[in-house]
Amino acid sequence: MSQGNFTLYYNTARKIPQALSNTYWSTNLDYTLTDGKCFVNKNTGELICSAKIYQRPDGSTLTFDSQSGGYVESGGGGLATLTYDSASSTYILHDEDATTKVFDTYENIKSITDSSGIGWTIAGSGPASASTYTVTHSSGKSYSVTRNSSDTITVTDPSGNAYVLHLTNDGNYTSITYPGSPATTVSFKYGLSALPGLLTEVDYNGAPYDYTSYNTNSSSPYYGWATANYLADNSESATILYAKDAAGNLQATITNALGHHRVQTYDGTNGPGGTYNGQLSAISDDAVADCGATIRGRSYDANGNLSKEVDNNGNVHTYTYAATGQLQSETEAAGTSLARTTDYTWDSDLRLNRLTSVTVEGWSKTTYTYNAQNRLASVSVTNLSGNGSANQTLTTTYGYTLYASGMVHVMTVTHPSPGNSDVDTYTFDALGNLTSRANGLGQATTFSNYNGLGEPQHVVGPNGDVTDYSYDARGRVATKTTHPNGVAATWTYGYDGYGQLASLAVPDGETTAWNHDAEMRVTSIVRNDKDGASTESFGYDANGDVTSHTVSRNGTPSLSETLSYDALGRLYKRQGNHGQLLTYGYDGNGNVLTVTDATGHTVSNQYDALNRVTKTISSGGASPALPSGVPNLSVPANNANGNYSVSWSGVTGAASYVLQQRDNGGAWTTVQDGTATSWAATGKSDGTYSYRVRACNVTGCGAWSGVASVIVQRLTPPPAPASVSVPATSSGNVAVSWPSSSTATSYTLQHRLGTGSWNTVYSGGNTSTTVTESATGSYTYQVQACGAGGCSGWTGSGTVAVTVPPASAPNLSVPSSNSTGSYTVSWTGIGGATSYTLQGQVNGGSWGTIQASSSTSRGESGKGNGTYGYRVQACNAGGCGPWSGAGSVTVLRVPATPAGLSATVYKEFLSDTRPPKTTYTLTATWSSVAGASSYNFNYCQPSGSCPTQSVATPSVPDFYVQGGAVSAKVQACNASGCSAWSAVVTPTVVNE
Numbered sequence: 005m006s007q008g009n010f011t012l013y014y015n016t017a018r019k020i021p022q023a024l025s026n027t028y029w030s031t032n033l034d035y036t037l038t039d040g041k042c043f044v045n046k047n048t049g050e051l052i053c054s055a056k057i058y059q060r061p062d063g064s065t066l067t068f069d070s071q072s073g074g075y076v077e078s079g080g081g082g083l084a085t086l087t088y089d090s091a092s093s094t095y096i097l098h099d100e101d102a103t104t105k106v107f108d109t110y111e112n113i114k115s116i117t118d119s120s121g122i123g124w125t126i127a128g129s130g131p132a133s134a135s136t137y138t139v140t141h142s143s144g145k146s147y148s149v150t151r152n153s154s155d156t157i158t159v160t161d162p163s164g165n166a167y168v169l170h171l172t173n174d175g176n177y178t179s180i181t182y183p184g185s186p187a188t189t190v191s192f193k194y195g196l197s198a199l200p201g202l203l204t205e206v207d208y209n210g211a212p213y214d215y216t217s218y219n220t221n222s223s224s225p226y227y228g229w230a231t232a233n234y235l236a237d238n239s240e241s242a243t244i245l246y247a248k249d250a251a252g253n254l255q256a257t258i259t260n261a262l263g264h265h266r267v268q269t270y271d272g273t274n275g276p277g278g279t280y281n282g283q284l285s286a287i288s289d290d291a292v293a294d295c296g297a298t299i300r301g302r303s304y305d306a307n308g309n310l311s312k313e314v315d316n317n318g319n320v321h322t323y324t325y326a327a328t329g330q331l332q333s334e335t336e337a338a339g340t341s342l343a344r345t346t347d348y349t350w351d352s353d354l355r356l357n358r359l360t361s362v363t364v365e366g367w368s369k370t371t372y373t374y375n376a377q378n379r380l381a382s383v384s385v386t387n388l389s390g391n392g393s394a395n396q397t398l399t400t401t402y403g404y405t406l407y408a409s410g411m412v413h414v415m416t417v418t419h420p421s422p423g424n425s426d427v428d429t430y431t432f433d434a435l436g437n438l439t440s441r442a443n444g445l446g447q448a449t450t451f452s453n454y455n456g457l458g459e460p461q462h463v464v465g466p467n468g469d470v471t472d473y474s475y476d477a478r479g480r481v482a483t484k485t486t487h488p489n490g491v492a493a494t495w496t497y498g499y500d501g502y503g504q505l506a507s508l509a510v511p512d513g514e515t516t517a518w519n520h521d522a523e524m525r526v527t528s529i530v531r532n533d534k535d536g537a538s539t540e541s542f543g544y545d546a547n548g549d550v551t552s553h554t555v556s557r558n559g560t561p562s563l564s565e566t567l568s569y570d571a572l573g574r575l576y577k578r579q580g581n582h583g584q585l586l587t588y589g590y591d592g593n594g595n596v597l598t599v600t601d602a603t604g605h606t607v608s609n610q611y612d613a614l615n616r617v618t619k620t621i622s623s624g625g626a627s628p629a630l631p632s633g634v635p636n637l638s639v640p641a642n643n644a645n646g647n648y649s650v651s652w653s654g655v656t657g658a659a660s661y662v663l664q665q666r667d668n669g670g671a672w673t674t675v676q677d678g679t680a681t682s683w684a685a686t687g688k689s690d691g692t693y694s695y696r697v698r699a700c701n702v703t704g705c706g707a708w709s710g711v712a713s714v715i716v717q718r719l720t721p722p723p724a725p726a727s728v729s730v731p732a733t734s735s736g737n738v739a740v741s742w743p744s745s746s747t748a749t750s751y752t753l754q755h756r757l758g759t760g761s762w763n764t765v766y767s768g769g770n771t772s773t774t775v776t777e778s779a780t781g782s783y784t785y786q787v788q789a790c791g792a793g794g795c796s797g798w799t800g801s802g803t804v805a806v807t808v809p810p811a812s813a814p815n816l817s818v819p820s821s822n823s824t825g826s827y828t829v830s831w832t833g834i835g836g837a838t839s840y841t842l843q844g845q846v847n848g849g850s851w852g853t854i855q856a857s858s859s860t861s862r863g864e865s866g867k868g869n870g871t872y873g874y875r876v877q878a879c880n881a882g883g884c885g886p887w888s889g890a891g892s893v894t895v896l897r898v899p900a901t902p903a904g905l906s907a908t909v910y911k912e913f914l915s916d917t918r919p920p921k922t923t924y925t926l927t928a929t930w931s932s933v934a935g936a937s938s939y940n941f942n943y944c945q946p947s948g949s950c951p952t953q954s955v956a957t958p959s960v961p962d963f964y965v966q967g968g969a970v971s972a973k974v975q976a977c978n979a980s981g982c983s984a985w986s987a988v989v990t991p992t993v994v995n996e
Contacts, residue, residue, distance in 0.1 A: 008763070009030060009032060009128050010032065010033070010139075010147060010149065010159050010161075010167075011031060011032040011061075011189045012029060012031055012114065013029065013030045013032070013061055013062065013170075014028055014203055015028055015030065015031055015062065015063050016028045016202070016228075016230075016895070019065045019250075025200050026175075026176065026200040026201035026393070027174050027175035027176050027179055028201055028202075028203075029171075029175060029176060030061045030063075031061065032061050033061075033113060033126065034059075034061045035058070035059070035060060035061065035105055035107075035113045035116070036058070036059045036111070036113075037056055037057070037058050037095055037097070037107045037111040037113075038056070038111060038986050039055070039056065039057070040054075040056065040057040040067060040256075040806065044607055044969065048777045054070045055067055055068060055069050055070060055071060055075075055078070056068045056070070056075060056086060056095070057783060058084075058086070059120055059484070061137050064114065066078075066080065066084050066100075066188075068086040074086070074087050074088065075088075076101070077088065077196070079328050079332075079496055080328075080329075081326065081327050081328030081354070082328055082330050082354045082356050083100040083329065083330075083355070083357050084097070084098060084099055084100050085097070085098045085355065090180070090239075093108065093109040093773055094106050094107060094109065095107040095109075095111065097106075097138035097693075098355045100357055102118065102119040102355060102358060102378075103116055103117060103118050103119070103123070104116070104118075104119075104123075104982055106118045106261075111169070113126055114126055114222070117142075118378075118411060119356055119358075119378035120377050120378045120379055120595070121142070121288065121377070121410045121487065122141075122142045122410055122411065123141070124139050124140065124141055124142075125140050125184035126138075127138050127139075127140065129368045129985070130196055132426060135150070135151060136148055136149065136150040136151070137149055141436075141447060142410055142411055142474065143409065143411050143434065143435045143436040144409070144434065144435060145162045145435055145436075145456070145458075147159065147160060147161050147162055152257060154173065155168040155170055155171055155172065155173070155178075156169070156170055156171075156319075157170075157171065159885070160970075161389055161456065161457065161459050162456035162457060162458075163455055163477075163479075164493045165183040165184070165477045165478070165955055166183055167180060167181070167182060167344065168180070168181045169181075169184060170195075171828035172194050172858055174200060174201060174505065176192070176194055176200075176201055177192055178192055178193075179189060179191040179312070179613040180692065181191065182478055182503070183477035183478060184476045184478045184480075185476070185477075186499065186500065187209070187501065187614055188208070188501055188502065188503050188684070189208070189210070190206065190207070190208055191206070191207040191208075191210070193206075193207070195338055196218060196220065198220065198222070199218060199220065199228050199851075202216075202218055202228065203216060204216055204217070204218075204821075208501065208502055208524075209501045209502075211236070211522060212236040212673050212736065213235065213236055213522070213523070213524075214233070214234075214236065215232075215233070215234055215235075215236065216230055216232070216233045217230070217231050217232045217233075218230055218623055219231050219246070222794040226246040228709045228718060228767060229246060230244060231243060231244050231245075231743070232244065232440065234261075235520065235523045236523070237521075237524060238524060238545070238546075239261060239416035239523065239545075239546045239547070239548060239549060240261055240523070240546070240548045240679045241260070241262070241546070241611050242258055242260055243258070243259045243260045243489065244256050244258050245257040245259075249269060251874070253269055253270060253271050253285075254269070254270040254282075255267055255268065255269050255270075256268045256270075260547060260571070260572075260573070261545075261546040261547040262545070262546065262547050262569070262570075262571045262572075263571060264289070264290060264292065264571030264572055265285070265289075265290045265315035266287065266288070266289050266290075266733050268284060268286070268287050269284070269285050269286040269287075270284055270285060270290075271283060271285035271286075271380060273848065274479045277697055281774065282315070283302070283308065283532055283631075284302055285302055285303070285305050286299060286300070286301045286302070287299070287300050287301075287860035288300075289316075289572065290571070292570040292571045292574075293570045293571070293576055293592045294574070294576050294587075294588060294589045294590050294647075295570065295572075295589070295591065295592065296592075299316065299318035300314060300315050300316045300592075301313070301314045302312070303519065304870055305325065305738030306447040306642040306730055307325070309323065309325045309329060310323055311323050311324070311325075313458065315592070316591070316592025316593050317382045317591060317592050317593050317594075317611075317613075317747055318339040319336075319337055319613045319614075319615070320337070320339055320758050321330060321334065321335070321336050321337075321338065322335045322338045324352075328350075328354060329795060330348070330350050330357070331348050332347065333346065333347045333348065334346050335611075335656070336614055337612070337613035337614050338447050339674055340613045342612055342613050342614055343477055344364065344365075344367075344614060345364075345365045346362060346363065346364050346365070346523070346993070347361075347362070347363040347365065348361075348362055348363075349361040349363075351364075351374075355505070356378065356537070357487045357828055358372070358374070359372055359374075360372055361476060363387075363388075364389070365379050366388055366389060367388055367389050368386065368387060368389070369385070369388055370383065370384070370385050370386075371383070371384040371385075371386070373652070374388070377404070377406065378412070378738070379402070379404055379412075380402050381402055381928045382399055382400065382401045382402065383399070383400045383402065384397050384398070384399040384400075384659075385397065385398050385399075385546060385817065386526070388420050388833070389701075394447050396422040399420060400417065400418065400419055400420065401417075401418045401424075401979055402415065402416070402417055402418075403415070403416040403418070403838065404416075404649045405424070407434050410433060411432065411436050412430075412432050412433060412436075413434075414429065414432070415428070415430045415432075416428070416429050416430075416432050417429075418431075419963065420483045421444070425444050426443075426444045427443075427444045427737065428441070428442070428443055428444070429441070429442045429573065432478055433454075435458070436458070437451070437454045437458055437967070438451050438460075439452065439654045442848065442879055447464065447466035448466060449464065449466060450463070450464045450466050452464075453799070455475060459473070459475050459479060460473065461473050461474065461475075469486065469487075470487050471484060471485065471486050472484070472485040472486075473485075477498070478501060478503070479556060480497070480503075481497050481728070482496070482497055482788065483495065483496050483497065484497075485789050491602055492727075493511035494511060495508060495509070495510050496509040496734075497824055498784065499518060499892060502520065502524050503516055503706045504518070504520060504545065506518050506519075506520075511531070511534070512534070513534070513761070514531065514532065514533040514534075515531070515532045516529065516530070516531045516532075517529070517530045517531075523548075526542055526549065526805050527541065527542055527543070528540060528541045528542065532768075534559040535557070535558075536557060537557075537558060538556065538557045538696065539554075539555070539556050539679060539745070540554070540555045541551075541553070541554045541555075541556075545569065547569065548905070549567070549569045549573055550567055550959075551566065551567050551568065551569075552564075552565070552566055552567070553565050553567070555686060556859075558673070559630045559674060559679075560679060560683070560684075561581065561678055562676075562678070563579070563581065564581035564768070565578060565579060565580050565591045566578075566579045567579075570590075570699050572589055572786050574588070574590060574594065575588055576588055579679060581660070581702065582659050582660040582679075582701070582702065582890070583602055583659040583660075583701065584601070584602055584702055585601060585602035586600070586601055586602075587599070587601075588598045591611065591673075591893065593615055593659065595609065595611050595613075595615055596609060596690075597609055598616050599767055601700060601702070602702050603628065603703070605622065605623070606622070606623050607620060607621070608620070608621045608622075608623070611839075613622065628701055628702065628703050629655075629657060629698035630703055630704050630705070630706050631655045631657045631658040631700065631701060631705070631706040632655075632706065633655040633656060633657075633697075633699065633706070634655070634698070634708070634709050634710075635652035635653050635654070635655055635661065635681075635697045635698070635699055635709045636652060636653040636709065636773055637650070637651075637652045637695060637696065637697055637709045637710065637711075637712045638650070638651050638652065638712070639695055639712045639713070640714050641713075641714060642714065642715050642720060643688070643714055643715070643716045643717075644715075644717060645662030645718060645719070645792070646687050646688035646689060646716050646717075646718055647684070647685065647686050647687070647688070648685050648687070648688075648714060648716075649682055649683070649684050649685070650682065650684075650685065650695050650712075651681060651682040651683075651696045652681055652682070652684045652709065652975075653912045654681055654682070655699035657701060657990075658699035658700065658706075659679070659700060659701040659702065660677065660678055660679050660696055660699075660700045660701070661676075661677075661678070661679070661680070661681065661698065661699055661700065662674060662676070662677050662697065662698055662700060662705060663675055663676040663677075663683050663695060663696075663697045664695065664697070665691075665693060665694070665695070666694040666695075666711075667691060667693055668693075669694075670693070672696070674848040676922075679938070684815075688716045689718065690716055690717050690718055691716055692716075692819065692918065692924065693713065693714050693716065693983070694711050694712070694713040695711065695712050695713070696708045696709050696710070696711050696712075697709045697712075718793055718794060719791075719792050719793025719794070720794075720798050721789070721790065721794035721795050722745045722746060722747040722748040722789040722790070722791045722792045722793070722795075722796055723745050723746065723796055724745065724746075724789060724799045725742040725744075725745050725751070725787050725789055725799045725800065726742075726743050726787060726799070726800065727742060727743065728742045728785055728786065728787050728801035729742065729801070730742045730785055730801045730802060730804045730807065730847050731804060732802075733804065733805045733806075733807070733808065734777070734804055734805070734806050734807075734882075735806070735807060735808065735881075735882035735883050735896050736775060736776060736777050736808045736809070736882060737774050737776050737777075738776075738783065738785075738806065738807060739772070739773075739774050739777075740753060740766075740772065740773055740774070740775055740785050740787075740789050740801070741771060741772035741773075742771055742799065742817055743771065744770070744771050745789035745796065747791045747792075747793070748790060748796075749787055749789065749790065749791050749792070750767060750768060750769050750790045750791075751767070751768065751769070751770070751771065751787055752764055752767050752787065752788050752790060752795065753765055753766040753767075753773060753785060753787045753788065753846075754785065754786050754787075754798075755775060755777075755783055755784070755785050755786075756783070757777075757779065757781045757783055758782055759780070759782055759967070777806045777808065778808065779806075779808060780806060780808045780836055780882070781806060781808050782803050782805055782882075783803070783804045783805070784800060784801055784802070784803055785800070785801040785804075786798040786799060786800045786801065786816070787799055800990045806884035807880055807881040808836070809879070809880060809882045809884055809885050810834045810835075810837045810877075810878035810879070810880060810884070810885035811885060812834060812835055812878075812886070813834075813876075813877060813878070813885060813886045813887060813888040813889070814831035814833070814840065814860070814874065814876050814877075814878055814888050815831060815832040815834050815888065816830075816831045816874060816876055816888040816889065816890075816891045817829070817831060817891070817961040818824075818830075818874055818891040819893050819894045820892075820894070821893060821894050821895075821896070822867070822891060822893050822895045822896075823893070823895075823897060823898060823981065824895060824897065825864075825865060825868065825895055825897055826863070826864065826865040826866070826867070827863075827864055827866060827867075827893060828843065828861055828863050828864070829861065829862045829863075829874050829891075830861035830862075831860055831861070831888065833860050833878075833883065834878035836880055837878035837879060837880055837885070838858060838879065838880045838881065839856060839858050839878075839879045839880070840855075840856070840857065840858070840859070840860060840874075840876055840878055840879065841855070841856045841876065841877050841878065841884060842854055842855040842856070842862055842874060843874070843875050843876070843887075844872060844873060844874050845872070845873040845874075846870055846871075846872055846873075847870050847871050848871070848873070848996075849875075856879075856975065868895065869894045869895055869896055869897055869935055870894075871891050871892050871893070871895075872891040872892060872893055872894075872895065873891070874890065874891050874892070874893075875887045875888050875889070875890045875891070876888050894978045895982060896978060896979055896981065897935065898978070898980050898981040898983060899933045899934065899936040899976040899977065899978055899982075899983050900933050900934070900976065900977065900983055901933075901934045901976065901983040901984045901985070902930045902936075902939065902958065902974050902975065902976050902983070903930065903972070903986070904930050904931040904932055904975050905927075905928065905929075905930040905972065905986050905987070905989050906928065906929055906989070907926065907927070907943075907970070907989055907990075907991035908926070908927055908973045908991050908993075909924050909925065909926050909965065909970055909992070909993045909994070910925040910926075910927070910962075910993075910994050911923075911924055911993055911994065911995050912924075912925070912995075923960045924964065924966065924967055924970075925962070925963065925964055925965070925967045926943065926959065926960075926963060926964075926972075927942075927959075927963075928941060928959065928960050928972055928989060928991070929958060929959040930958050930959070930986070931958060932958045933958075933976040935978055936976035936977060936978055937956070937957060937973065937978040937979065938954055938956055938976075938977045938981075939954070939955050939956075939957075939974055939976055939977065940952050940953070940954055940974065940975045940977060940982060941953045941954075941955060941960050941972065941973075941974050942972065942973050942974070942985070943965070943970055943971065943972040943973075944970065944971045944972075945965055945967065946966050946967045946970075947968040949966075954977075969993050970990070971987055971988050971989070971991075972988065972990075972991060973985045973986050973987070973988045973989070974986050
């Protein structure tokens, strides 16, 4: 099983049961088991469910009816089973693909394993929960899915790379941001408020890429159905019109970007009984330029299985099935003398749902066996035909040793061979990574240094050749390095914002760039090598088919072809740059019937009921005569700068001319093949260059012209500059100068980092310049002088030690609040930094440096109440980088214990009451405490009751108490807590 996929699906035919109603998204882990056919027992009020509904990520479902002792698949053939294990409180589902899914008692998926026991376990919350779950493979590899908030999900792959997904409250994904550089963000938009959840637009990096429209007529039976899909430039469109035929069956008319109409009919949909409802029964295509109108049909058995197909040529293909739904036989070209029947035999254990043999009657039989771990053990092929050795059986066997986890450690494949000598051996590590591959001769290739994504970074071939790979955060090859003669040679790959290959630089300096349009189609491929630039360009029609293809070298075309297509998108005409023309005709099945060239020659093909070519016939008119004349060639006798023109006269009947060049008596090479009658030579070095030309047309080419030669003797280049002056050290801006050279008109300055490749940084007439270096390291420079006679050799400089200040700021971490006045400020380290400068401010005041050292943290203590801000920058010998974002901590210390508590009880005898009585009134004050926002006042009465009052001021208003024997205490409080209680005081009693 795959070791690390997390896949999103958008399917309007499926909704996740646990999710809100307006989302059609699911993941490859969204296997669900839910209750169905539930009712409430009227006597007990208990919810009783008689069935379980199992749904896969693709929206397909199985229903299991509850019966005594377990569950039985409703309408199934026994390929899938469901049981409840009371001991583990889990549901165990054996699926039709021979995998086992385990659900917990809450019906959340917990594991998925294949028939060999290899698979995934899902630990933590289920996929629908707003928390983290980890998906772990049998090998031990894992990835995690974290719902960070209500609208963000982070998927972390086994290498620690994060894919960030955003979604709405309805569960609709709004964007996916991929790791690595350049950044790629795919966004999703839902533009129909009346039809929430329907995807209407897909964007790449903020630019529209794809649109989908829907039927928005709420009274239509097709309300909410897709009606069109097209790219942002309106190309590659498909529109859909829904209607019913006379029998009430659904028909969908699909019109492509070239205007072609295809009608798909679904028998039984909203119609009378008979065929299985909703199944595609007929596909009809309008006539196109190279083929007439066609129709093909499909029929189904009572279980909905495809039982017969009739193709556009009337050929019949039939199928039969077992009650389980497993294909038993199929017959191609049924009803004809060419009928070919294939029989299928399946394992008797229906849960494994695997083939044990496939027999093509009268031709061959292939038999499969499996070992105890349900791994393939052998494949035997028996010859049932009259060709070769009749009834001969050739067997390939497979052997395994396993790790304790069940993962394969060593696999051997023994091919049919004398003495079973042809054996391939594959060795894997415990994580499932291939570590070696050896054939029967002992020739082995080893793979090592795997990353978390299972990609090898070091490969050693059978001859000891070493290839090293590096990868970017998305697992794409970033570099490939070989080591010819012990010297590293590196290929470097670059990618664009769409994630497509955009550039390749090879060790000899050749570069290739792939340019794409906004629809991700390649528009040109530009290669630069020692001989100049070549450009391969492509043009497209509205259907995305290539309509033009040109190749040129240094601006001179060498290939130019134009292509046109029929309305089905099949190649109709192909025209070359010399008048070549091929026109294609097709039968209803897309087989090529005719190919006609520019002279009228036609090649016709005939096919049997199995779509095999049975006859090819060539016919047509005569080819035009070859060009009879020979061009008259003209070249200069001598040249002093290496640039000159070669020309020739035209020839009657010619469609193109081929010009060849020979250098100093060497071999002839073609330098131009086209319609032009001249060619420009540039940059030729000293020597003798000879030329010949001939005229061509669609039939062929005439005789070569006579040979004409030019002698090139170029002017002498200026002497190399005497020296190159550079500083010993620099922080990035390096001043480079050199003395002038006689006869020089310009200079070329190059630099390199360490022992890397040389790159030009200046070209011009000055004898000094300043080079800005962006990376730390040791740089050297070389300069050459150029003039009318060419360029001198190179003059090198000494080494410059460049130390570039850090380019990025550390990530600062401070607590947001503190109640003690002691806390730690920390930050992340920055590559290339040797020290860090930390500044602080108090209550928004001015910044001041409080630490400059190599440490990445600072402990603060003794801070009083207030807000303390911090920022940090990374530094080295070249200077300091940018400041980090500011972080701040608010210190609010617990207040001190109040002092000066004074309490008084006023005693008053009330004689005018009946009966007379004595009352006691308590009042108290204390000193205000700095930083306190409230006070807790506690007093104890003679009855033993000790209530507490909370007040905002350092006093309590008068209130009645039970008697004079009262005790009191107080404490000060704020958001950080409360102080200790003051000393208990006894109030002074005053008689009134």
